[in-house]
Amino acid sequence: MGTPVLELRDVHAAYGRIEVLHGVDLVVPEGSVMALLGPNGAGKTTTIKIASGQMPPTSGCVHVAGTHVNGAPADALSRAGVCTIPEGRGIFPNLTVRENLRMVTFGGVDGEAVEEVAYTRFPRLGERRHQLAGSMSGGEQQMLSISRALATSPALLMLDEFSMGLAPIIVQELYEIVKQIAREGVSILLVEQFAHIALSVADYAAVMTHGRIQAVGQPADVEAELSGAYLGGVA
Numbered sequence: 001m002g003t004p005v006l007e008l009r010d011v012h013a014a015y016g017r018i019e020v021l022h023g024v025d026l027v028v029p030e031g032s033v034m035a036l037l038g039p040n041g042a043g044k045t046t047t048i049k050i051a052s053g054q055m056p057p058t059s060g061c062v063h064v065a066g067t068h069v070n071g072a073p074a075d076a077l078s079r080a081g082v083c084t085i086p087e088g089r090g091i092f093p094n095l096t097v098r099e100n101l102r103m104v105t106f107g108g109v110d111g112e113a114v115e116e117v118a119y120t121r122f123p124r125l126g127e128r129r130h131q132l133a134g135s136m137s138g139g140e141q142q143m144l145s146i147s148r149a150l151a152t153s154p155a156l157l158m159l160d161e162f163s164m165g166l167a168p169i170i171v172q173e174l175y176e177i178v179k180q181i182a183r184e185g186v187s188i189l190l191v192e193q194f195a196h197i198a199l200s201v202a203d204y205a206a207v208m209t210h211g212r213i214q215a216v217g218q219p220a221d222v223e224a225e226l227s228g229a230y231l232g233g234v235a
């Protein structure tokens with residue numbers, strides 16, 4: 001196995017004086033899909049914030065592609081190939097589809113090329129290029145957020161509650177695209193409330209409860225752990 005695309009070692013994190021991550025170890029091998037699962041409040045979003053540079057750890061190490069990046073700001077991490085689609089999609093609802101795509105300009109990315117790639121992958125976005133992003137359906141908005149993310153050619157794509165509020169059939173459609181993106185070589189860290197969907201696309205899964213990783217392994221190995229973590233819930 002090569003250098004992991006993301007590695008967290010004994011990461012602690014706090015909001016004010018309240019520690020919420022108590023020593024998180026997590027490795028995303030290059031070219032793999034890792035599902036990060038666990039109940040509400042476990043620390044999944046906080047873990048993504050640490051890995052994307054939106055929040056510094058109070059202690060521990062964060063490595064991206066073998067480089068120690070603790071405390072590096074989010075824009076530096078995004079230049080290093082880390083891209084996040086946050087909870088709530090991270091698009092601009094009052095701009096059109098086209099304007100949202102054209103805004104992805106850093107690193108000399110050509111706006112026209114970004115549009116073309118997006119409309120080829122999602123013809124529906126092409127048909128709606130002049131529509132305000134906020135007036136599209138939830139699934140269409142996620143197509144837009146994926147297109148914006150991929151325009152930066154990320155090495156690691158992190159998705160937080162990607163399927164939130166979407167109909168199951170749309171979720172399946174979007175996860176087919178996630179699989180396709182993974183096949184194109186992008187490593188993915190997936191936080192997902194629907195454990196069965198996440199496990200169906202993941203190479204590895206980690207179960208987080210109370211700010212710690214309780215289990216990690218191949219999907220089949222962590223399934224038992226999961227029903228415990230959710231107290232007999234959604235797994």
Ligand SMILES: Nc1ncnc2c1ncn2[C@@H]1O[C@H](COP(=O)(O)OP(=O)(O)OP(=O)(O)O)[C@@H](O)[C@H]1O
Nearest residue numbers: 015016020038039040041042043044045046047161
């Ligand atoms: N901005 C904040 N200020 C203070 N506490 C916070 C903040 N964000 C999260 N927390 C707390 O940190 C803990 C972990 O939250 P986090 O959002 O990482 O959980 P999560 O696993 O993503 O949960 P969910 O599944 O509900 O999204 C929770 O106890 C939460 O209340």
Ligand SMILES: [Mg+2]
Nearest residue numbers: 044045046087
């Ligand atoms: Mg969350």
